Amino acid sequence: MGRILEMDIETFSDVDLIKCGVYAYADSPAFEVLLFAYSFDGGETRVIDLAQGEELPGEVAEAVFDGSVVKTAFNANFERTCLSKHFGRYLPPDSWHCSAVQAALLALPRSLEDVGAVLGLDEQKMKEGKELIRYFCVPCKPTKANGGRRRNLPCHAPEKWELFKAYCMRDVDVEKAIRRKLYKFPVPESEMELYRLDQRINDRGVLVDMGLVRQAVKCERLHKEVVTRRAYELTGLENPNSVAQLKGWLGENGVEAESLSKKAVADMIEESDGEVEELLRLRLLMAKTSVKKYEAMERSVCSDGRVHGLLQFYGANRTGRWAGRLVQVQNLPQNHLQDLGLARGLVKEGSFEDVEMLYDSAPNVLSELTRTAFVPEPGCRFVVADFSAIEARVLAWLAGERWRLEVFSSHGKIYEASAAAMFHVPVEEVTKGSPLRQKGKIAELGLGYGGAAGALVSMGALDMGLSEDDLPPLVAAWRRANPHITQFWWDVDKAAVEAVTKRAKTRAGRIGFEYRSGILFVTLPSGRKLAYVKPRMAVNKFGREGLTYEGILENKKWGRIETYGPKLVENIVQGTARDLLAEAMLRVERKGYPIVMHCHDEIIAEVPEGSGSVEEMCEVMVVRPSWAEGLPLRADGYECPFYQKQ
Incomplete structure (x- = not known):
């Protein structure tokens, strides 16, 4: 095995790391690395004081660029991105290892301090750290008092600076202790391959149409001013946005409002007219924020015009799914506008009056255009493809619900087929707008994981x-129509409980269960293991003995x-769906489709004009x-000149 370089760095930037992400943070001209603490192969930890003119030893600088040396840190993306900027040279993720990912695979916390506490390490992160970082x-x-300076340097507080150096070294020691504690649970090579792909996708980033972003923010601001002015004219209130003042005004006009939540206001509109109805509609418009994601793009965009770091590998540590960061691409608003390109063009050129005239609600238009702020490079287009009904397919496959698998292998209309099975009618009778299809749809969306009324x-x-x-x-009809799924819930329950109480290896169909080292491991069909820490039986909210774990x-x-x-079962199905997406992403990249984003079960690739196709990607x-x-998979896709949902 090659050498291992464990490290932690402390840095300065005038960009907010939490709000803007590490790529924009390190992209700032003011960015610099202050301290570099390191240890080779678990040996003595040293710190290099770059802020005061010390230089990295040659062997450390060489090791950073040597692909045969493993570089490891807690949240290694931070060190790798910052050092790429520091050295002025891109550091690919190939020889980097992240201890935070290793912890997440065992369902442990993602913060160094919290992992140290949960594992009960002798070495703990120093509590003074937050104050020193602020300083x-x-x-x-x-x-x-500070002479009008905008930055604190080592010379301004030499004792604090020495403490800061000790803090930086301690972080390396804690990371080493975590690695020692978790050495029996190395990150499998299959997950390392996915981690490296994830890092390359985040490094690549996605281009943002900043012209659209800035105009959308401006449009929202102008719209808010107009709406607030009208509310002020109508009520004469000092602050028509104040809940207390609005409730008072409504009371004076014969409407007792317990709540001014979106739903409560919508319900009151139904029963109101005249000025009260107008004010309530204005209230909805004043409360609607359509530009938070635009503002996040504005904050996070780098000098290359792209936003990087939108996805966190193993962000959902119960299932291993990715989590959204910064702009939260996992929950972008849907778009339903027929003329998306027209609306986008009007906003981008600042024709806000036309937007107001042509559409019912300017904030809704801005909301629906959020996705379209992500654009491909000139000469490219987005190719988008996603798995169809992936969780429903995986659940049917794991449980062996044959009739559902046949539906997915043929026409795929699960809402219609579900309604037909529940209400014993021919599937042809369940049409698009029929009440039966609605019941089938709601049952499918709500009942697959043991849900009831x-x-x-x-x-x-x-x-x-x-x-x-x-x-x-409806619940009873769905369960009768899906006896194998219903049985699978309780087979999984029994297998998990037996694994914990009898310390035995058990199975439920394709899923394995094993208790080891104080953790319940659930082995998915892919071979990946979900982890449940310190499981034990306890009386649950239903008043029965049930499984509990720490998390x-x-x-x-x-x-x-x-x-x-x-x-x-929900964790198992979502984890399996994640593994299918992960393997698909590897294949898509290898086939020459550069992925810039992915979201739930969807992949977005930035593909040069004239190469590739939707059909091939699917x-x-x-x-x-x-x-x-035996798992019937299907993917559907489309091309677009800006990101959208088709």
Whole structure:
């Protein structure tokens, strides 16, 4: 095995790292590396004080560029991106290893401090770090006391600086301790290959149409001013955006408003008229923010006109799926405008009055145009392809629900087929606009992972015209029509519980379960393992004994989480869908389609005009991996001159 260089750096930039990402942070002319702490092969940790004129030893600089030396850091993308800028030379990800990814594969936290705490390491991250970073790594406010300076240097606080050097070295020591603790669980080469692909995609970035972005922000600002002025004229309130003042005004006009949430206001509009109705409509317009993502693009764009670092590898550590960062491409608004190109052109050229005249709502137009701010390089177009109903296909395949697999192998109309199976009618009778299809659709969206009436409500069943009384029979009908899926939930539950309580290797169909080193490992068909830390039985919210494990709660803190068969099945299905996408991405790249983004089950490639095709990219996507025999895959795609949903 070659040498290993463990490292941690401290840096300065006038760009906000959290809001703008590391690529824009390191892209700033003010960026510099202050400290470089390192250790070779687990040996003594040293720190080089670059800020005060020390130089990196030759063997360290050589090792950074030597492909046979493994470079490792916690969140290594930061070190690699910053050092590329520092040396003025691109550092490819091929010989880099990220300890944060290794931790995430075991469902541990993504922060160095939290991993150290959960693993109970002797070496812990120094608590003083945050204050030291605030002092040395970001600009300071000029005051009389500090002589009007905008930045703190080592000479301004020599003792703090020495502490900062110790802090930088400690981070290397903690990272070394994590690697020692997790040495029995190396990152598999298959995941390393995906990590390297992920890094190349983030390095490549995606071009942003900054002309559109700036005009969209300007349009929103002008629209808000007009709407707020009209609300002011109508009410005479000091601040027509104030919830308390609005409630008071509505009360004076005979409307008692408990809440001014979007839904509550929409409901009140139905029962109002005149000035009250107008004000409530203005309230919806004032509350709508259509430009947050445009503003994120503006903040994050680099000097090459591209936004980098939009996706985080293994960001969802329960399933291994990617997470969106910065602009959050995982939840971009849908676009339904018929004349998307026209609306886009009007906004980009600043014809805001025409936008107001031609469309019902300017904020809705801006919202729907968000995707279109991502554009290909001149001479290229986007080729977009996505898996069709991938989770439903994977669930049917894992559970062995034959009739569903036959649907997916033929016409693929699962909503219609589901309604036909649930209500015992010929599938031909379930047409596009029929109530039965609606019931089939809502059942498909809400019930695959053990959901009941509550899941249907959260999916919008009541808004679709179904009543509370319709829901329990719908749940029962879906489960009767899908006995193998229903059985699969409880087979998974039983296998997981047995693996934990009996310390035995168990199986549920294609899925393996094993308890080892205080972790429940769930082996997916691909061979990848999902991890559940410190599993044990406990009384759950249903008052029954159920499986629990430790993980990251919704409030981002570490704590105990309840689970059961259907929830585990959801993780298993989503994890398997992720593996299918990941392998498809490798094939798509190898075939010469440079990926700039991907989102859930969709791949967006920036392809030169005259090469490649939608058909070929879809064919490459649906090549079935050897481990997915019998799984019917389908991909659909399109080309576009700017990103959009077709």
